[in-house]
Amino acid sequence: MGDLRTERWRRYGHDRVYVNRAADSAAVAWYDCRTGKINILDETYRAEALSALAPFLTPEPDATPTTEPPIRPSPPPAAPPPPVTAPPPSHDLAANKPGASLRRHIDELEPSPLLRTLKRWFGLDAELRPWETGLQGERIAGKSLNRLRRDGWFILHSVELPSGADIDHVAIGPPGVFTINTKHHRGGRIWLGDHAAMVNGQPTPYVRNSLFEARRAARLLTHTCGFPVDVHPVLAVVGAATMTIRTTAPSIHLIDGSHASHALSTLSPVLTPTDTERIYTAAREQNTWHTTPGKPGHA
Structure with a gap:
């Protein structure tokens, strides 16, 4: 005893x-x-x-x-x-499909599938196009991530936050917990430095946003689980022509979203199966992401 x-x-x-x-x-x-x-x-x-x-x-x-x-x-x-005890169906995020939040937003912009198709045919889809491109990227990355389930991973998609924003994917497996920010840049040139990422030579907020998502997830999961949960930020780019990393210690993981499962499966294990399941039990509950833990030490 x-x-x-x-x-x-x-x-x-x-x-x-x-x-x-x-x-x-x-x-x-x-x-x-x-x-x-x-x-x-x-x-x-x-x-x-x-x-x-x-x-x-x-x-x-x-x-x-x-x-x-x-x-x-x-x-x-x-x-x-x-x-793993399943939460009530209305609060279980495990049922979310990749890109679910973007799909809802597209339906709000244009509820009719026929009109969406006609707008694409006639080049009148300027408002819808970026959302549909993003949806395609999240579905591609999500399909790859789902393959990790065969190796003891748990995958969540479209984890919505009270602000209305969402975390594209959350992956929980032997190598740890990862928040995955997916971007779709067909033929793009991606460059990652110490604290910034650029697409075709233009600066983006991708690093800042990815770090924010991971830190927020770490606070919420730690608060719910009752023990420290480290979360690693990942930027998954779909369709890029080139991806260049110009730093020896990147602040985020940059991976090819089309092969996300391979990129994460090669990492070394750090979590026991019991801890993996306990974190997943907390992560799949919607209430976990809508709590207000004490003020953190870092923004």
């Missing part, structure tokens, strides 16, 4: 008790105080975890009052359920 400790976790309608290893804070089990369900994440700790959770187990709600100490219910004997 000396190598395990319990931690109460109450957020967004959840009330849970986690059993963590003292050495590395990795969760081995958790108990849902509202439903009475026990989830064993590491079978080698089953007996110790159940013993640690015993003080938190509640008696049956219709039990007859008695002066004797309540009898604790036996833990469920069945095999443990999946450790």
